[in-house]
Amino acid sequence: MPRKDLLDIASLDREEIEHLLDQSAPFKDLFTRSVKKVPALKGKSVLMLFYEPSTRTHSSFEVAAKRLSADVTNFDVAQSSITKGESVRETIETLQAMRTDYVIVRHKASGLPGTIARLTRASVINAGDGAHAHPTQALLDAFTIKEKFPEPAGRKVLIVGDILHSRVARSTCTILKKLDVEVAYLGPGSLVPKQGADKVRRFTNYNEAMAWNPDIVYLLRVQMERQDVQYFPSLREYHKLYGITDARLEEIRKRGIYIMHPGPVNRGVELCDAVMDYERSLINDQVENGIAARMAVLYWLKPGGV
């Protein structure tokens, strides 16, 4: 049964996740055709509400919506009175009154997409809210992993970086565990949350983490513009301690390990230049799969009665 909103991965059950991953594949097949478009959402309107800029996620959703033949309107909050103190509630009521079918929202406040979802008939898709969730990133990541490991249960994914502040880590870890993938974290002690009920293994040392034998190393982006920098001794030091250096890439290649990264990459920080040519880098697959996964989500959700 389709849902109205996609706010996080935690509230989806395994069957729903499998359905969305299965649905992503035919949309991806579409991209190899001359006409990459289907009329599925013809006459539907999608409103982009990005309080935080993000060229890639914005473009990915926009292309996904257009390939479903929806009409996309950008609600330009940067220049909006929203930033001059308009209340979120009033913005929501405006969206509601515009009778848009889908709202795609990114905001630095955790939980805001959920607030919008409760107050509007439109289907709300969370495109990243604070450190809380980024569910379409999780879906595209899981879809990318399933392309390589059709039966992912028991596979091992090592997530590296600032786990504490990362909505990507949170959402992707959640989806992987629902698929019975084993997950471990590697990062500075101050940026990896203490082990709790989730039973995710923690490493603070690269060699120990690699001794765990991961199938995939998933590098988080260092958010230079956010809080990360204060926790690191230096970017050079970060690269040396947690990054994929040339030497480490050699070993990774020998062991046949895949590399993932949500993009955009800070080269020389999370990874060295040579990773760009590494045959088991899935970074570009993630970009392409992002459009397919978002099409599957848009196609699956059911906007509320009008």
Place this chain on the structure above:
Amino acid sequence: MPRKDLLDIASLDREEIEHLLDQSAPFKDLFTRSVKKVPALKGKSVLMLFYEPSTRTHSSFEVAAKRLSADVTNFDVAQSSITKGESVRETIETLQAMRTDYVIVRHKASGLPGTIARLTRASVINAGDGAHAHPTQALLDAFTIKEKFPEPAGRKVLIVGDILHSRVARSTCTILKKLDVEVAYLGPGSLVPKQGADKVRRFTNYNEAMAWNPDIVYLLRVQMERQDVQYFPSLREYHKLYGITDARLEEIRKRGIYIMHPGPVNRGVELCDAVMDYERSLINDQVENGIAARMAVLYWLKPGGV
């Protein structure tokens, strides 16, 4: 007979206004359908020329045009050479040469849309020019009022705020008088023009204005970024003197008076938070009706011979 341009309300006769209001209703009905789109303007191009930013009006026109299946292009004047001193005439000739069918223009200079209209074959819609006119706001306001009062003649609308500098006040007052609605103004003496030939009543005291027995109180937005602030003792004082306070809302509720506002609202200034939940607030109706009224305008206008 359709016109080429919509520059102000004053130049429309009553029959034309009634026609546009009647035409707005079926477009609004469309919004409750699954497919909110009609092919009426398929193959037509709409160019947005906003010299002043306005997220809401811009989005409203954009959604209206797309629901008519027109193609919308944003002429990004903010980053244009226009701002580097390109003459308006050259911009107009460029639009003309691009063979766009509709130009939707907002500018701080009164009369600029009229200049553009004279020099181009395209249909020009004034989306607000200085303190002069904002005709689609007037149409959506009148349409909203007619939904509540199908025979509006003789009804009373009290417009509150900075009348002097407000194109909304000017346009909405004009349309209401053409529909034989009684209009009165309430505001600080310095911001309400002296009574002239228009026979609109003036109040400077809230209680006196309410003793006039309005059916609707229409609150203008305090333009914090413009000239208004200098005329007010303070925002708190403004709220106390002319705003809908909690106490006043109680009385308004008892008397069954409707509240309107062009948005976005400055809460705690024009009105208190509780107005957002007031069952006779028409503020969200205005947003939805804005799209319908603009569709009616786009559908009605006839671009010049090509």
Place this chain on the structure above:
Amino acid sequence: MPRKDLLDIASLDREEIEHLLDQSAPFKDLFTRSVKKVPALKGKSVLMLFYEPSTRTHSSFEVAAKRLSADVTNFDVAQSSITKGESVRETIETLQAMRTDYVIVRHKASGLPGTIARLTRASVINAGDGAHAHPTQALLDAFTIKEKFPEPAGRKVLIVGDILHSRVARSTCTILKKLDVEVAYLGPGSLVPKQGADKVRRFTNYNEAMAWNPDIVYLLRVQMERQDVQYFPSLREYHKLYGITDARLEEIRKRGIYIMHPGPVNRGVELCDAVMDYERSLINDQVENGIAARMAVLYWLKPGGV
């Protein structure tokens, strides 16, 4: 045989140029119809990648793509991590992964569109790269000239201004010579490259240049924001030495000479106000023809196998 990319004029042979010019005419005819759109590129996606802002060129390509029924997505590099140091290579891989069919790129670095073209399956159109090339400008210029001179061979075009730094001068001169049009340059000695193998005549004096008897005077835009200003004594002086003054316009009118300019015009610098009303000014024709020529290019190119 169609090509994948349009990077410059130099690599097109005469037959290809003639084909593109011939194809522009029926697209232009389309603009006089009520529906200015054809379904030729329905289902194709066009990505706009403008590292340098340009309202006119951006709008022209956008309108051209939409009139071919393509979907247009703006990759907002201004707010992108690209500007925060993302490598061009990573951006290209992202575009590639998005499976866009066409990329329209403007960048200050000469040769960047060629780099993108080599690394992606998408058709790449150079919308201006540094001082290197602006091939669609050349095509629209040649198309505009052929409308007046269907057999342009032997006609004379005088290009005036900063030849040295102008991609417009370079591309337009190249196409004209391929069409056997005679070209000469007029400008300050420091801004006109020394005569080389191209056999283009050089003038530094207006009267001498006019004694050469041009059919068309093509004025380059003075790039106030770029390097030009330092080479000129003053804008007033530039106008006096190389601009179309009122007195010179009189002579030009008597001799029936056409005037062209790529826009936007600096009035009082390259030309006096009266040129705007000059019956043989082709400046607005160039704008309209720009859309037609770009439609012809988009229609002709063949994106790489997917």
